[in-house]
Amino acid sequence: MAKKTYNGAKNSKERSMQKLIEAVGCIIRTKGYTGLNALNIAKVAGLNRSLINLYFGSLDNLVEAYVRKKDYWVEASGNAGELMAENKTQDTRKILETLLINQLDYFSKEDEMQKIVLWQISERSKIMFEIAEEREKLGEAFFDMADPYFANTDVDLRAVAGLLVGGIYYMVLHAKSNDSLFCQIDVNSEDGLNRMKKAISEILTDTYQRAEKSKQHS
Known part of the structure; x- marks a missing residue:
């Protein structure tokens, strides 16, 4: 033996x-x-x-x-790389909606990740810069998938996604730091989170519909 x-x-x-x-x-x-x-x-x-x-x-x-x-984006997205690989031929709107809603859920619960984002936006550091660059590469992979749908339209999906991500960060951080309403929404409540999720879905639906209409009139 x-x-x-x-x-x-x-x-x-x-x-x-x-x-x-x-x-x-x-x-x-x-x-x-x-x-x-x-x-x-x-x-x-x-x-x-x-x-x-x-x-x-x-x-x-x-x-x-x-x-x-502990990179929150990888955790929050439910492994975005696998999600995109498994859904290459499916609606990219649904992929982006899933990623953003997962991010909202995760970010609102994870105190450590909230502190890390505060660190990232408060002080320039080599560590945070490199992590941000890696997340940009993940975002680049998604936009490469979505670009054909928006080709020859005047719809800027990157700007829309950027505002949604930034809104998630700020509204959650504001709610956790001040325990106060934001635009009369209690982001710390389940009802408030559901209102934000509904808005994310509606904004993305409108964005994709505008692209479709733009292609029809071009």
Whole structure:
């Protein structure tokens, strides 16, 4: 009978790395990105801060590992890459609607992701820039699918999608930060979220219908 391979050191390293990554999330939730320093992370993880450089090379690399693992857009979209691959021949309006509504649901519930977006728009950083660029590539793949439908029309789907995404960010962040109404809508309530989802669906339906009418009159 073959002897089992000893993996104690490897498992210990992996557990420690996971603790450090989880500590980053804990600090973002409780202190925001301004609390991300080696001392705070090590204290929350219950580990020596020298392990940050040993296992990740630097504090920035550790934070990047966390952000990449917890990238809200990938989580919120329900894996957008697979969704688009499975629906190449279907209505891109429905794909975009699904992505945006999933994003709204996820973003409204995830405190960590709300803090990360605040970080992204408050302070320029190499980590956030690279993550944003990766999300742009995902968006590019979707628009490549949708472009044939909008060819030879005056409808700008990218601008519409940008306003919808920005509206989701701002309305959720405003509601969570101030616990107040926005345009007389309580975004923190189920009814408020449903009103936003309905508006997203109606705006996209109108956008695609305008493109169809534009093609008919060209």
